[in-house]
Each structure stands twice: as C-alpha cells, then as structure tokens.
Amino acid sequence: IYAFHIFEFTDINNYSSMKKVKQVNFIVDQNLDISIDELKYISSNSKCFPEPEKGNGTYPQANNFTRILNLLQYLKDEPKDKVELSNQYQFDERQGDYYANALVYLNFAEKSNGKFKLTPLGKNIASYPNNNTRNKLVIEQILNHITFKEAFDNTLRNGGFSDKGYIASILKKYVTSINSDKTALRRASTVSAWINWILSVASAE
Template sequence: MAKKGNGNTHRIVDKEWAKIFDKYSIIEEVEKQGFFKITSTEINEFKEARLMTKFDHRSSLPNLFYVNDLSILPITRGEYVIGKFNAYQKLNLDYNSIKVQEMEFPEWIQSINPKNLYSEASALKCAYVTGMIKDVMEEEIIVPAVSGRMSTSSFDFKINHSLKKDIQMDIGIENSQCEIDAGYESLNQLTLIEAKNSFSDDFLIRQMYYPYRLWSKKINKPITPIFMIYSNDIFSFFIYRFKNPLYYNSLELIKEKHYTIKDKDITLNDIEEIMKNVKMKDEPKYPFPQADKFNRILDLLKSLYENPLSIENITLMYDFNQRQAQYYSRAGMYLGLIESKDKGIVKLSKLGEKIISKGKRERNLSLVRCILEHKIFYEVLKLYLEKCCPPSKEEIIDIMVKNKDKIYNVNSLSTIERRAQTVFKWIEWILDLQS
C-alpha cells in the first residue's frame, strides 16, 4: 500500500519539486545510490533554492519527500544532498502536564515590550533579561556570545536511515552555512539556542547539530544545544546533548524547563463574568472550526501581527501542512480575528490587531469572549460548569445537532462529530487559563 501523503500538494514548492524530481529522476537515483546531490543553481532554475530547501518540520516537507521518506540537507554553500535520512527529532510537549515557573520582568527595561514578543529574537531577549536563560544554564554569570549566520567549516557524520534503524549513512560537510539564533557563554559552557515562536511536534536536528560541530572544534568548553519554543505565553527550553558528536541522531534530552512572565491571574470568576455579559453573534459564513490546538491559533495570530502571510508561507514557517494551515486560518476568520486578502494571503482584522496588542491577561480574556460569542461554545462551557466535569462527546454532539442551523456548511452527523473535538479542546483551553 502506498504511503499516505502529508497534504502538501498544491503549494508552489511542491509543484516545482515535482518538476525537479521528474527532470533528474531523483527517486530512482536515491534507490540506486542511496542519495542524490543537487546544486542551488539547478534548483534556482525552478525557484529560489533558499525557499525550496527550508523545511524546519517534517510536516512542511514537499509531498514527494514525505511519501518517499526523503529529507534534504545542505553539504556545501551551494550543494544539497537528498536521501532517506532521519533528519528530524520528535518533541513531546503537553501544556497540560508541564510545571511552569513564573519570572518577573524588570520594570526598568523599557526597550523590550513583554506584551509584544512576536518574533524569535524578541522572545530570546525577553528570556535573557528575565533570567530564564541563566536559570536554564544553571550559571551565576552568562554573557551573550555568538549569533547569526556563519560557515560550518568541514566535518563528517553518520545519520540514520529514515526507515531502517540499523542502517547509518555517511555525510560530509564542507563549509556549508549554519545560523545560530542565540549563544550564551559562561565560565563552564557555551550554550547554543535554536528558537521557534510557535508550537511544534518536531524540529530539524541540523539546526542544532551543524552549529554544535562548528563550535566544538573552535573552543575547549562543553557545548550545550538547546531548543526553545515560545508559544501559549510559555517559554519552553529543551536541553540536549549529543552522546556521540560524530552521530547526527545521538541527540539525548537531558532536561526541560518552562517559564512564563508573571501577570495577574485569570480566575473562574473572570470567565463567568464574561459569560454573564457576552452577546451572541450570528454565525459567520465560514466553516465551523476544525482546529483542535487553540494555542496554534494564538501562534498564528502573533505571527500575523508582524506581517500578512500566504497559506504557503504558513506551511513553510510553522509545523503545519497545507490542510492544517487552511483549517487554522479559517478558525481565526470564524472568530473575526483574521481576514483573507487576494492570492491566498491572510492578515489580522482590526479586532485581531486590537486583541493581540494587549497584555497576556487581557488578550486571553478577549479571546475567551470571542469564542463564547458563538452559541455552541457557550452552551458547552455552561454544561461543563453545571456538571463540574467535562461533558461527554455525545453531549457536545447533541448541543451541536440542536443548533445545526447555526453551523455554516456542516450538513452531516459525521462532520459534526469531527468538529465536536474542536469544541471540547477550545473549552478546555479556556478553563486551563485559570492559575
């Protein structure tokens, strides 16, 4: 049976990679040789290589890569290798089970706005000035050190086959390019951080491995690679080590730490007050949401605060496939927070801009109001609070069926059943806001 695709087939990068695969018979060459080398010049004939080779998450890979278990890695300044490589590391992050430490933001700092952390760079600066990074490193004194783009120099490594765990392949790197989001040095170590400003299920090991190999040769201190996510107002740090520096897949998680900036708590009374005063809206002519992870909607809203994005760019920048990018964008439209422009571009609405510019507490309460303005969500939360326990899926479906006339373009029970999961997850997100 053919492997099911990842839903990425209509993006420009997918279409152009399909042409490249056809021109160079890439699948056949990988089967014969175990890999295929391609230059940026050859890729540029179809579309800019920089845009055609940046896949930070497995879900963002072109469909032809995904169904054939292929990945792509840079090996020189202008050359890439395609093969059946296990290039990504799974990440297990459950916001419901983690312990989050509150950190004070220094009042005297005016040049960094903790209410406006909508890029990796701003999140990293905030993590530094609040003492999060010092706490993660467990050091008394740290200083900002290396960052930015640099040459990797030359090194060789082994990487796992994407399907056969007992097979490793050899790859040689010669002055490729790597980028370090932030580096901090103490008396005892150099910490290199790869940062993302959205939730993800995995990450590309190369973004940590290439800088690790480069700086392991340059200095005689231990190198600590860290993957950081800023999402859902939580700074999550995953501290790793490479057990075998010559082995790409030897990444081992040592510990993880999670922080948030201290703010006034949200209570059940705050949520109940919104319920007392909220005014119901007519259902918009957008599909009823199918987007279970509300924090991903929040990540998308924050990203759109800086710039409008195309659906294609959303899939390339974040841990979304094309279908998910559409689902989450439409969920934002359903709430009145996102608008569609021409050519598949989405942007924040005026309401979206107003809400996202608020501080954490007021922003989240405003989002609660946006959700509860829709009768189905209001009725499910009301039932939850009356029962003092989560409603069953059947009870949620029953509420949805009774209000079927209020659900745009949902005509079958099977579709309602799928959407019921989103309703439950959004209500769960609301109640989890309580401290």
C-alpha cells in the first residue's frame, strides 16, 4: 500500500499549526478510498454487540491490524496453534495468542482443541484481495462492537484524533474484565490502532 499524506499549515509562521487534511492510498492500480460518509453509515447501522463477559472471551490486545489481516491468510489452509503462529510471525507465544484471539473476537476464527481455525465469515473475508469490498466487511465487523462504535464516533467528532482517555472510560463501562485504569489504557491503544487502520483505508473527501 502506498499512502500519500497531505498537510496544511493554518499559520505559515507556526509549525505547530500543521493539520492533516487528506490521505490517499493506492494498491496495484486500485484506490482504497471508502468515503467518510460510508464509514458513518456503517457505524450508524452497528449491531452494537455486547462485549465478552469476564471469563467468556478476550477483549483484543493486538495493535497491528495489518498483521491480523495477514493472519487470516495464514489460517486459510489449515488450523494453527499459538506456537505455530508465533513461529510464523517471530513473536512470543503470548503475542500469538493475542493476535489469534483478536480474530476470534471479530468472529473470523474460532478455537478448538488448542488450534485456531477460520469461521465461514473468516473464510469469506480471506477470499478477497485487499480492496474496498473486503475492508468494508472488516470495518462492519469491528464497528458492530459497541466499544469500537462509540470510540470511532468520538474520533470522527475529534477530527480524526483518538482520545485514549475517553476510550478507556468506554472500556471500563462496557468490558467487565477491565477493572483498572492501567488495563483500560492498554486496551485503549488497541482500539485506537484499529480505528486508525479504518481511517487509513478511507478517503478524507
């Protein structure tokens, strides 16, 4: 993906006045240009799934969303355990578990007998190349979760900037397994990273 960022200075004598006005992404003669209006429409139609109850599922802690999408491709052929995932991506087993559980959270994978395998939805997503159609399906699944929807809507109200303090407060409200400010802020970094990915495949126009 080739990403072009366009900035402007609202005050040409003040470097701190720089503001991002547009980002355009290209991939093999295709534009990744979902409009902001399309994102608002997806968010407004969110199913607002409740977050996993404590002891029944894991809230995601995996900041590199591109790696999550790569993991979909890696799981296409056969189920893998966290050791195989960590070896493939050269990180420790705990990180392998985090990234695989992020797929489970999105209903792209399920865990059975210690191995992660794609769900029908995950297989469908994995069948697409990196294009607007695939990304819309992924964004819908992210924003169907109430914490991501509320955080995303707040980010749009802030002109595209994530407020991690606000996101942390949302997480403490809706996620029963998160009961400390430290944990909430750590998970908020994942929410912020996923929202930044959403905005990275969208046009500013």
